[in-house]
Amino acid sequence: MREFALSKNKLIESKFKELEDFIDSLENKKAELIIVLHKAQEIFGYLPREVQQFVAKKLDIHTSKVYGVVSFYSFFTMTPQGEYPISICMGTACYVRDSEKVLDEFKRLLGITIGEVTDDGKFSINVLRCVGACGLAPVVMIGEKVYGRVTPEKVSKILKEYE
Amino acid sequence: MINITIDGKKISVEEGSTILEASHKVGIDIPTLCHLDLHDIKMVNKCASCRICVVEVEGRRNLAPACATPVHDNMIVKTNTLRVLNARKTVLELMLSDHPKDCLICPKSGNCELQDLAERFGIREVHYYDGEKSTYIKDYSTSIIRDMDKCVMCRRCETMCNSVQTVGALSGVNRGFNAVVSPAFEEKLENSVCTHCGQCVAVCPVGALTEKENIWSVVDALVNKNKVVVVQTAPAVRAALGEEFGLEAGSLVTGKMVAALRRLGFDYVFDTDFAADLTIMEEGAELLDRLERYIEGDESVKLPMLTSCCPGWVNFLESQFPDLLDIPSSAKSPQQMFGSIAKSYFAQKLFIPREKMVVVSVMPCLAKKFEASREEFKVKGNPDVDISISTRELAHLIKIANIDFNDLEEEDFDKPLGESTGAAVIFGATGGVIEAATRTVYELFTGKKLEKIDFEELRGIEGIRCASIKINDMDINIGIASGLGNARKLLEEIRSGNPRNLHAIEIMACPGGCIGGGGQPYHHGNIEILKKRADAIYTEDKNKPIRKSHENPYIKEIYQKFLWEPLSEKSHHLLHTSYSPKQKV
Amino acid sequence: MNKVRSIDDLKNIKNEVRSKNAKGDLTIIKVAMATCSIAAGAKNIMDSLINEIDKHNLENVIVIKTGCMGYCYAEPTVEVSINGKEDVVFGYVDEDSARNIVQNYIKNGEEIEGVISNKDSKQMKIVLRNCGSIDPENIDEYIAVDGYEALGKALFRMGDDGVIDEIKKSGLRGRGGGGFPTGLKWEYARKNKADQKYVICNADEGDPGAFMDRSILEGDPHSIVEAMAICGYAIGASEGKVYIRAEYPLAIKRLQKAIKDAREYGLLGKDIMGSGFDFDIDIKYGAGAFVCGEETALIHSIEGERGEPTTKPPFPAESGLWGKPTNVNNVETFANIPAILLNGGDWFNKIGTERSKGTKVFALAGKINNVGLIEVPMGTTLREVIFDIGGGIVNNKRFKAVQTGGPSGGCLTEIDLDTPIDFENLIQRGSMMGSGGMIVMDEEDCMPSVAKFYLEFIEDESCGKCTPCRIGTKRLYEILEKVTTGRAAMEDLDQLRVLSDVIKDTALCGLGQTAPNPILSTLSTFWDEYEDHVKYGKCTAGKCNALLKYRIIKSKCVGCTLCSRVCPTSAIVGRPKQAHVIEQTKCIKCGACMDKCKFYAIKKD
Ligand SMILES: Cc1cc2nc3c(=O)[nH]c(=O)nc-3n(C[C@H](O)[C@H](O)[C@H](O)COP(=O)(O)O)c2cc1C
Ligand code: SF4
Ligand code: SF4
Ligand code: SF4
Numbered sequence A: 001m002r003e004f005a006l007s008k009n010k011l012i013e014s015k016f017k018e019l020e021d022f023i024d025s026l027e028n029k030k031a032e033l034i035i036v037l038h039k040a041q042e043i044f045g046y047l048p049r050e051v052q053q054f055v056a057k058k059l060d061i062h063t064s065k066v067y068g069v070v071s072f073y074s075f076f077t078m079t080p081q082g083e084y085p086i087s088i089c090m091g092t093a094c095y096v097r098d099s100e101k102v103l104d105e106f107k108r109l110l111g112i113t114i115g116e117v118t119d120d121g122k123f124s125i126n127v128l129r130c131v132g133a134c135g136l137a138p139v140v141m142i143g144e145k146v147y148g149r150v151t152p153e154k155v156s157k158i159l160k161e162y163e
Numbered sequence B: 001m002i003n004i005t006i007d008g009k010k011i012s013v014e015e016g017s018t019i020l021e022a023s024h025k026v027g028i029d030i031p032t033l034c035h036l037d038l039h040d041i042k043m044v045n046k047c048a049s050c051r052i053c054v055v056e057v058e059g060r061r062n063l064a065p066a067c068a069t070p071v072h073d074n075m076i077v078k079t080n081t082l083r084v085l086n087a088r089k090t091v092l093e094l095m096l097s098d099h100p101k102d103c104l105i106c107p108k109s110g111n112c113e114l115q116d117l118a119e120r121f122g123i124r125e126v127h128y129y130d131g132e133k134s135t136y137i138k139d140y141s142t143s144i145i146r147d148m149d150k151c152v153m154c155r156r157c158e159t160m161c162n163s164v165q166t167v168g169a170l171s172g173v174n175r176g177f178n179a180v181v182s183p184a185f186e187e188k189l190e191n192s193v194c195t196h197c198g199q200c201v202a203v204c205p206v207g208a209l210t211e212k213e214n215i216w217s218v219v220d221a222l223v224n225k226n227k228v229v230v231v232q233t234a235p236a237v238r239a240a241l242g243e244e245f246g247l248e249a250g251s252l253v254t255g256k257m258v259a260a261l262r263r264l265g266f267d268y269v270f271d272t273d274f275a276a277d278l279t280i281m282e283e284g285a286e287l288l289d290r291l292e293r294y295i296e297g298d299e300s301v302k303l304p305m306l307t308s309c310c311p312g313w314v315n316f317l318e319s320q321f322p323d324l325l326d327i328p329s330s331a332k333s334p335q336q337m338f339g340s341i342a343k344s345y346f347a348q349k350l351f352i353p354r355e356k357m358v359v360v361s362v363m364p365c366l367a368k369k370f371e372a373s374r375e376e377f378k379v380k381g382n383p384d385v386d387i388s389i390s391t392r393e394l395a396h397l398i399k400i401a402n403i404d405f406n407d408l409e410e411e412d413f414d415k416p417l418g419e420s421t422g423a424a425v426i427f428g429a430t431g432g433v434i435e436a437a438t439r440t441v442y443e444l445f446t447g448k449k450l451e452k453i454d455f456e457e458l459r460g461i462e463g464i465r466c467a468s469i470k471i472n473d474m475d476i477n478i479g480i481a482s483g484l485g486n487a488r489k490l491l492e493e494i495r496s497g498n499p500r501n502l503h504a505i506e507i508m509a510c511p512g513g514c515i516g517g518g519g520q521p522y523h524h525g526n527i528e529i530l531k532k533r534a535d536a537i538y539t540e541d542k543n544k545p546i547r548k549s550h551e552n553p554y555i556k557e558i559y560q561k562f563l564w565e566p567l568s569e570k571s572h573h574l575l576h577t578s579y580s581p582k583q584k585v
Numbered sequence C: 001m002n003k004v005r006s007i008d009d010l011k012n013i014k015n016e017v018r019s020k021n022a023k024g025d026l027t028i029i030k031v032a033m034a035t036c037s038i039a040a041g042a043k044n045i046m047d048s049l050i051n052e053i054d055k056h057n058l059e060n061v062i063v064i065k066t067g068c069m070g071y072c073y074a075e076p077t078v079e080v081s082i083n084g085k086e087d088v089v090f091g092y093v094d095e096d097s098a099r100n101i102v103q104n105y106i107k108n109g110e111e112i113e114g115v116i117s118n119k120d121s122k123q124m125k126i127v128l129r130n131c132g133s134i135d136p137e138n139i140d141e142y143i144a145v146d147g148y149e150a151l152g153k154a155l156f157r158m159g160d161d162g163v164i165d166e167i168k169k170s171g172l173r174g175r176g177g178g179g180f181p182t183g184l185k186w187e188y189a190r191k192n193k194a195d196q197k198y199v200i201c202n203a204d205e206g207d208p209g210a211f212m213d214r215s216i217l218e219g220d221p222h223s224i225v226e227a228m229a230i231c232g233y234a235i236g237a238s239e240g241k242v243y244i245r246a247e248y249p250l251a252i253k254r255l256q257k258a259i260k261d262a263r264e265y266g267l268l269g270k271d272i273m274g275s276g277f278d279f280d281i282d283i284k285y286g287a288g289a290f291v292c293g294e295e296t297a298l299i300h301s302i303e304g305e306r307g308e309p310t311t312k313p314p315f316p317a318e319s320g321l322w323g324k325p326t327n328v329n330n331v332e333t334f335a336n337i338p339a340i341l342l343n344g345g346d347w348f349n350k351i352g353t354e355r356s357k358g359t360k361v362f363a364l365a366g367k368i369n370n371v372g373l374i375e376v377p378m379g380t381t382l383r384e385v386i387f388d389i390g391g392g393i394v395n396n397k398r399f400k401a402v403q404t405g406g407p408s409g410g411c412l413t414e415i416d417l418d419t420p421i422d423f424e425n426l427i428q429r430g431s432m433m434g435s436g437g438m439i440v441m442d443e444e445d446c447m448p449s450v451a452k453f454y455l456e457f458i459e460d461e462s463c464g465k466c467t468p469c470r471i472g473t474k475r476l477y478e479i480l481e482k483v484t485t486g487r488a489a490m491e492d493l494d495q496l497r498v499l500s501d502v503i504k505d506t507a508l509c510g511l512g513q514t515a516p517n518p519i520l521s522t523l524s525t526f527w528d529e530y531e532d533h534v535k536y537g538k539c540t541a542g543k544c545n546a547l548l549k550y551r552i553i554k555s556k557c558v559g560c561t562l563c564s565r566v567c568p569t570s571a572i573v574g575r576p577k578q579a580h581v582i583e584q585t586k587c588i589k590c591g592a593c594m595d596k597c598k599f600y601a602i603k604k605d
């Protein structure tokens, strides 16, 4: 995994504080690792090393375990995402409806590939396996917003929404 | 009891047994790889991940892993049908398809469980070998090499490091084909909380985890005419070295070992045991001092005092219990005491500068390699101990040099740093250090002669033991932990106010103490071997004419002529150290 | 709100809500508001409808949001019930047609276009009984349709034995894929004594292409809450966990609300309905790992560990969450429970086939016209599902296969169309029920590629614990990669079979044990296609790029240069007005030229 480090400043400190408060509110801390990581990723946008070490310390578990869990679940990431993370569904329903071509179009227009972020930090591309909106295949998610029946032709129009 | 049939043989076994255990009872050998059951030290690896041990169970759709499938009444098991054999062979081929065929230059060759399996199955060709391989950067620490290309994901190391040692340096990371065992962030082992105890190396079935070998550095030193090469051998080595030459576990080979070392060309063959006696003098004095002050009501006294002769344990303390750094004894380990004395006292005797001397140590231990490299133990960049090799490496050296070990006549260590007592020998087994210390402290404290020298209550392989010893009117409460998981329990007890009111605690990082060290000949899952080694150590103690450290004449001499007295300024300078917290992942 | 302290309290609420809703001649407009409906724009439609109603000052018209109605292909969908008229569903609703519905259909009473369905006769809704008809965020509406009555019945009239007997009698089998009899599972969990037991609802729904669990949770979350409480009562557990994938934010939100409301009503928590029985539920989140649908992996994930399965036995019913007896059931399984208790096990047992009782929800996706969720009695044939309910294949192409059971399943073809669908029949035909995803494929789908797609999925989702799956699925994938790029030999196909069989036989968990199914199934039904790829380097379906060749038919080319201008690799050469040619070494087979040529002069074969 490629890693990014956090630079320390006030904003970051308040983020750590928010995470700490969240952890302190939990009852059975050790068992809540996954939920804590969800929270941490929500706060920081990704899970850099410092955050994982912080979580390990607060939950009183080994850092290696935290990393073992982070690296197991595809939802967790150690690299910052774009401001608008784009996820293209590669589930079966979307795949048979040519989601690969949609993915290629995103790649082409943004000049990045899976797991990368555009230079201006705006977009990142990832694939995921089914968001359960298979009825609208192929499906693309940008942030929390779901786009259905996407065709390569529609891609540039979708991206315009975020300009 | 449960009645089952294996390959047509009927047997009854206890409820909860696995098919593997049942099959052993009827002498059926099912191949295994990931499985490891060291019940005496509470290390059981039952992840059932390798699938080499699969067998057919009547009524079951797929094959069952014998190592992790409990028996049930009237179970019918077949262990050698064509279906089973084909499955095992294919699984093995799969494993080999993602494995470098490096046997020729692999440190595990000859001791490798995967190599054995490949040989047993007669694998001559690996299908799928043109597929992708897992490749990782080789990770060298001062003591351990991780070559994860060879990892078969048996997870033994992880179980050992996390469940037994509770160090938590290792975890399974990533998933699928990319899954591997690694420190956090795929950091180097050296930057992790790893204590270098080497227990993971001791259980790794393949060449993925091996010691950082220093054999050829030793050879380089030996052939260098300008160097005086001094060797020291730790107590546990002599109780295990013989195994590498086909001798029964527990054979004592002290004399042959000395002879072999001379044949190898070492200029002086000394004994770490001498330094162990020295350790007792220093640690004992420190304990006495703390006890006396405690009795006098000095509140600032730190008790219990912890022993400090195990570097694995010291590493553990520095990275995981930084708040307790002021309770261990400040005495260096015997290895380092020896190096320090050799390069001062003995070098002066020889009228040579310390730089001209090379101190080699033969240790049951991998943490000693790391310890030898610590900055604290160098004088102007020159280390007190130059090269540390393991028992296994010594055996290897002897073989390389074509020495017929079993045929050697027994010889004695050189003087003066080769003379030692029974007290020093038992350093090699858990409880030994504290027993040795007790012998000395008792006599120095009471001024009376100790009648019963053997403290049976301090011996055994149980992970945590406690005993009370009466010294004058005082009950000295002693705690013993071997294995870092047990150490953690005792340390947490101390943090929470020392409820058992312990005064002294001996801690050894390796389960069973140094006899089970990470550098000892591989036990391949046979834990009985550790017990036999311990017995050998206590036999050696019994046979020694002198069994108390303070009675060692050369120890007396070194205090008279060089150190003056335990805890003197010179002793402090040469024989004591300090600890600092280590930030690791 | 006063707590529900007895069955009578519950009945009072029910009657109150019912009479409130039955007031006068109310016209009810229901807008489907599931994740996908919202993605298709349902929120705007809802606003338009409300605006239009306000504009016309229609007093007796109300708009409510519901879960999915099942017509996913036609989202956004709106159902209108007018007193005295049959309920109708409008599909593909946009802002114009929304206005049209209010003004012309409701206000003026005209018949208008856009109706996609009246109630479907071949379907039978038990699990989806409330999906698309009640507001999932309103507990009163659930109570109005007999909600929580089954729980009351269990607590006060049936006893724990009674509940388990009834479930056993019903013949209900788990809908999470394994098809294990639910009553037996509960009985087993009840027999294991412990100070603490757990009920887990498996809402991980990892099968790509399946979305029934999401739909149930979004459309009828209280049915799951109620069923879990019933299960807790039957097996003697006081804690429930719902393990839900993080990709389902709306389902999570609605479930959270349902749990909160049920607690407020005294239908969860301490002393439920005054019965003395305590039960509460909390939600645990997945984090993107398919294998966590496997029950032991799921349990480890809840415990905050890597989602690696452990070998069974011991089963969760003996030693599950935190080592305690644990009962794991799928969302759809649970959704059946209240209906069974209310209508009786015998009622349920009469539906379906010999060994598969009740109904099954299927998610139709792929090249089928009416993509969506359907529920049919077990024993319905594939033909009925795909052609009668599903409306046949998109663009009238030829039906080739339907993949059932997701990555663990297999492909059924033409010859299986009249097979009644149930657990046994599907397995016998080399596939399986799985969670109920049905991906329909047409003649343009290449079967080795489909198999490769699944293996890529599996390889990516394997936890990596055991050898056969960690390395074996990689090797399977590699061989399929060779097949689809024309680098394979016939021996590779043998290897594919041998390896598949061994992986099935030796893998540690269900993921690995079923991973080779898509291969074995396509190998046996589409052997010719494999042979074509390997022996003749041909992909009949035209999917495998590496085996394709784009060519310009000289006689048809007019030299318009369009193609050479779009070609990303400048592989097309030719002077204007003269026939062009493709330099094969440069062509990356993107197909752009073919799409552009207006003269059908470019061919791929
Ligand atoms: C790889 C794998 C994935 C699974 N995924 C799911 C799933 O997403 N949802 C589910 O309910 N069951 C899933 N299962 C089945 C569960 O292990 C378990 O059998 C099921 O939840 C039991 O509930 P049931 O008896 O109600 O079917 C999966 C099994 C395997 C082996
Ligand atoms: S680990 Fe074993 S099989 Fe692998 S190269 Fe080394 S000796 Fe050979
Ligand atoms: S065993 Fe074979 S491969 Fe290995 S060294 Fe000998 S000849 Fe070479
Ligand atoms: S040497 Fe000891 S501490 Fe280090 S990884 Fe191995 S078992 Fe863990």
Ligand code: SF4
Binding pocket: B150, B151, B152, B153, B154, B155, B156, B157, B158, B181, B200, B203, B204, B205, B206, B208, B209
């Ligand atoms: S490193 Fe060795 S012990 Fe650890 S998992 Fe790999 S093969 Fe097993």
Ligand code: SF4
Binding pocket: B196, B197, B309, B310, B311, B312, B313, B364, B365, B366, B367, B368, B508, B509, B510, B513, B514, B515, B516, B517, B518, B519
């Ligand atoms: S117990 Fe002995 S062998 Fe083990 S780390 Fe400590 S000193 Fe080394």
Ligand code: SF4
Binding pocket: C291, C308, C309, C461, C462, C463, C464, C465, C466, C467, C469, C470, C507, C508, C509, C510, C511, C512, C513
């Ligand atoms: S079969 Fe696959 S998913 Fe299951 S335990 Fe083995 S590696 Fe993990």
Ligand code: SF4
Binding pocket: C552, C556, C557, C558, C559, C560, C561, C562, C563, C564, C579, C580, C596, C597, C598, C599, C600, C601, C602
């Ligand atoms: S687009 Fe068609 S007609 Fe035009 S040059 Fe290309 S092949 Fe010829």
Ligand code: SF4
Binding pocket: C550, C566, C567, C568, C569, C570, C571, C572, C582, C586, C587, C588, C589, C590, C591, C592, C593, C594
């Ligand atoms: S298929 Fe693509 S690369 Fe090939 S000739 Fe046509 S446009 Fe160019």
Ligand code: FES
Binding pocket: A089, A090, A091, A092, A093, A094, A095, A129, A130, A131, A132, A133, A134, A135, A137, A138, A139, C208, C209, C210
């Ligand atoms: S497969 Fe894409 S949303 Fe389900």
Ligand code: FES
Binding pocket: B031, B032, B033, B034, B035, B047, B048, B049, B050, B051, B052, B053, B054, B065, B066, B067, B068
């Ligand atoms: S030895 Fe049984 S699975 Fe590895």
Ligand code: FES
Binding pocket: A133, A135, C032, C034, C035, C036, C037, C068, C069, C070, C071, C072, C075, C211, C215, C372, C373
């Ligand atoms: S509309 Fe989305 S599930 Fe039906």
